[in-house]
Amino acid sequence: LQLEEELRRAVERGEFELHYQPKVAAETHRLVGAEALLRWRHPERGRVGPAEFMAVLEDSGLIVPVGRWALREALRTALAWREHWPGLRLAVNVSARELQHAGFLEHCSGLLAPFAGESPPLDIEVTESLFMEDINQTIALLEEVRALGCRVAIDDFGTGYSSLNYVARLPADELKIDLSFTRLMTQSPETLALVTHIINLAHSLGLRVVAEGVEDEEQAKLLRLLRCDVLQGFLLGPPLPASEFARRLLGLE
Numbered sequence: 001l002q003l004e005e006e007l008r009r010a011v012e013r014g015e016f017e018l019h020y021q022p023k024v025a026a027e028t029h030r031l032v033g034a035e036a037l038l039r040w041r042h043p044e045r046g047r048v049g050p051a052e053f054m055a056v057l058e059d060s061g062l063i064v065p066v067g068r069w070a071l072r073e074a075l076r077t078a079l080a081w082r083e084h085w086p087g088l089r090l091a092v093n094v095s096a097r098e099l100q101h102a103g104f105l106e107h108c109s110g111l112l113a114p115f116a117g118e119s120p121p122l123d124i125e126v127t128e129s130l131f132m133e134d135i136n137q138t139i140a141l142l143e144e145v146r147a148l149g150c151r152v153a154i155d156d157f158g159t160g161y162s163s164l165n166y167v168a169r170l171p172a173d174e175l176k177i178d179l180s181f182t183r184l185m186t187q188s189p190e191t192l193a194l195v196t197h198i199i200n201l202a203h204s205l206g207l208r209v210v211a212e213g214v215e216d217e218e219q220a221k222l223l224r225l226l227r228c229d230v231l232q233g234f235l236l237g238p239p240l241p242a243s244e245f246a247r248r249l250l251g252l253e
């Protein structure tokens with residue numbers, strides 16, 4: 001309860017920030033987007049990652065205001081970067097609870113109203129936990145999100161209770177292979193077989209494939225051979241504060 005109180009105060013005081021991790025084309029390593037990742041600037045403990053507070057944000061419902069702030073903040077950043085990075089896309093993680101909150105679509109459409117007719121530079125990442133919810137409602141919600149011009153990624157793919165039937169039905173644009181598979185792929189022939197088939201399955205469903213947690217050249221090379229489209233991970237770049245991302249990846253200052 002103490003953490004919840006601290007988080008409530010953090011929301012009021014605006015202690016959250018977004019870090020951005022590059023997503024690059026597997027073939028060319030050209031920058032194709034970035035994932036926004038939440039951090040808490042704790043007054044005493046310094047920067048704290050989601051592992052330490054996401055469960056409490058979710059259980060308390062504080063994820064709703066924090067998630068709204070994250071979408072607004074990522075959009076603000078995208079607009080600031082747009083002229084230096086044509087075609088940029090920033091992806092924000094959205095939990096099942098956020099997506100199903102009654103005001104979610106209204107918040108998004110308000111935020112994206114200035115982009116009517118053109119594609120906004122904002123995408124969302126959702127996890128397989130959505131497969132366990134009302135599937136028809138989930139499909140309807142994601143279709144509305146896509147109608148606003150946002151792309152939808154299925155995050156942490158393969159770690160939850162994904163039914164292949166649901167994967168085929170979900171209105172999505174991108175499938176993200178969980179980092180546990182990327183890590184094991186070069187050691188375990190079974191994992192390599194799994195990754196190969198996930199990539200082929202995704203492509204046959206018309207989805208772009210992103211591999212998460214790419215940490216070395218061997219993984220990057222193998223993923224390129226398997227026709228994975230996009231790479232993300234420490235090899236390509238860690239999550240960085242916006243100013244540092246702009247300096248190091250966009251050459252801004």
Ligand code: G
Pocket residue numbers: 036037038049050051054063067070092093094095098239
């Ligand atoms: O940056 P890190 O790897 O610690 O993030 C861990 C997880 O926390 C991410 O995979 C994602 O699922 C979740 N997460 C990070 N930022 C956000 C956010 O802004 N909103 C939501 N809902 N989840 C986030």
Ligand code: G
Pocket residue numbers: 021037093125155156179212213214215232233234235238239
């Ligand atoms: O949204 P999601 O939970 O998938 O967020 C990805 C998480 O993985 C983030 O917390 C991010 O900090 C972390 N991460 C990103 N790249 C790497 C990597 O190459 N290796 C490892 N171990 N973690 C990574």
Ligand code: MN
Pocket residue numbers: 035093125155
């Ligand atoms: Mn993610």
Ligand code: NA
Pocket residue numbers: 155156176178179212
């Ligand atoms: Na992930």
